Each structure stands twice: as structure tokens, then as C-alpha cells.
Amino acid sequence: MDLTIESTKTLHNGVEMPRFGLGVYKMTEKQAAVEAMVQAIQIGYKAIDTATVYDNEAEVGEAVRASGVSREELFITSKVWNTDQGYDQTLRAFEASLKRLDMDYLDLYLTHWAIPETFEETYRAIERLYDEKLIRATGVSNHQQHHLEKILHKANTKPMVNQIELHPQLTQQPLRDYCASQDIAVTSWSPLARGRLLDDPILTEIGNKHGKSVVQTVIRWHLQNDLIVIPKSVTPSRIAENADVFDFTLSAEELKQISQLNEDWRTGTHPDEITV
Numbered sequence: 001m002d003l004t005i006e007s008t009k010t011l012h013n014g015v016e017m018p019r020f021g022l023g024v025y026k027m028t029e030k031q032a033a034v035e036a037m038v039q040a041i042q043i044g045y046k047a048i049d050t051a052t053v054y055d056n057e058a059e060v061g062e063a064v065r066a067s068g069v070s071r072e073e074l075f076i077t078s079k080v081w082n083t084d085q086g087y088d089q090t091l092r093a094f095e096a097s098l099k100r101l102d103m104d105y106l107d108l109y110l111t112h113w114a115i116p117e118t119f120e121e122t123y124r125a126i127e128r129l130y131d132e133k134l135i136r137a138t139g140v141s142n143h144q145q146h147h148l149e150k151i152l153h154k155a156n157t158k159p160m161v162n163q164i165e166l167h168p169q170l171t172q173q174p175l176r177d178y179c180a181s182q183d184i185a186v187t188s189w190s191p192l193a194r195g196r197l198l199d200d201p202i203l204t205e206i207g208n209k210h211g212k213s214v215v216q217t218v219i220r221w222h223l224q225n226d227l228i229v230i231p232k233s234v235t236p237s238r239i240a241e242n243a244d245v246f247d248f249t250l251s252a253e254e255l256k257q258i259s260q261l262n263e264d265w266r267t268g269t270h271p272d273e274i275t276v
Contacts, residue, residue, distance in 0.1 A: 005044040011160040021047025023232035037063030051079035061101040077108040085118035090125035114147040163187040168261040187228040
């Protein structure tokens, strides 16, 4: 796979989604967040992934306007939070997100978690936003196969993206296989397992072979597995390091070695245990 920082994945409606972007979870210090996002955009990041609950949508909008890169060249994602779910509530939450971002549209809007009582109606509202051309692509986050099956049973437009926790210790292969069978792209959140992988000897050895850090090795593993990846950092040097992954290739054996680190270990909550 010949990859660059501008490589995209074609979603099932034809929209091109960047394979590599910036996650902004926990970026709550306003000035630092804006500066980090501007730097990321200026060194070539084409996507920013935010959410209502991250409390930094306004900063995302400010960074886009300050970056010198046109809005149309960037791919902006946000998510409706659990307490805002339901059909009418989701439509209102989306309007509030657009206002905070100070944008006319979003590239992708996701249900943040599959709240049992509301996730189907929430997705129905996302479909309406798509029909009204307020978003370019529909999607969900933290949805298991059984959640997706319920949505697909009723949907006029199936989700284009499922954003899930995914890293070498949580490879989620059965869910990835199901998403592939439905032409649903997968985005990895917590792609570095919140630092748990940094001292892994196998990753260290593979990285050393390529003159790369463990972090860069893991990001490359995501990319070569046809996953969209959104590592987060507010540190300028780390933002640049995370993007420096397009000048080497992991072998099939190295990819297999990394995948074999799977322990089904989660940094976050299991989607079936979420209530609100």
C-alpha cells in the first residue's frame, strides 16, 4: 500500500476520508489546543476528530480558520454525546455543534456510544442530516456488530464509518471483518493504547529495524491494516513524529507479529456496558 499523509479511503458513498488525522480528546486548554491543531494542519494533517463532550469544538473551528488551509481541504468529524441522543435531540445537538465550530457543514457526524434506548433514533437523525446535505458522511462510534445489525435493518443509508477502540492489544478482528463485509470503514481511537505499548520489546525491536519509534511503528500498523487512525497530542514534536510514518513499510511478518500482541484489553469501557 503506497501511503502518504494525504492518502484517503473511499467511503461507500464516494466521499474521500483521510486515513490519518488528529484526535483532540482532552485538549481543553484553549490556546494550547488551537496552536496544536494549527501546527498539525500546517504540517499536512487533513482531518480533525472532535466531539461535543470534548468541549473543544470552538477551538477546532478557530484552528481551521487560522491555519491558512481552506475548509474544503479538511475533513472535520464530531459526535453527538450520550445525553443528547434521540431523534429531535440529535438534530438540536448537531445545530449546536455547527454553531460552536462556526461552520456550515461537517464532513462526518457520529453517534458517540450506542445507548440502548436511543441509538437507533439517533442514527435516523444522522441520516436526515445527510439527506439535507449538512454532513458529507454518516457514521457511528463504539458500535458492536449487533448494534450495526439493528441499524442496517432499518437504515436507508448505512453507516459509512464505525470508530472503535483499536490497537495491537485490542485488534477487534471479528468486528473489523463484519464492517468490511458491509463496506463500513473503521477508525481506530486510542490507537496507541494510552502509552501501554511504549515498552513492548517486540514493537521496540521492529521499530529499531526501521529506525522508528514504537509509536510510529504502531501508527504504521494501523495504516497498513486499512484502518483510519487519529493519534492525539498537544506536543509539537509529538505531532510531527506521529506524522513521520510514510517513509517505511512493515513486512507481512512484522504486521502479523504486532497483531499477535492482541489480549482483547481495553483502555475504555466495553460498548455493551454503556448506559449514559
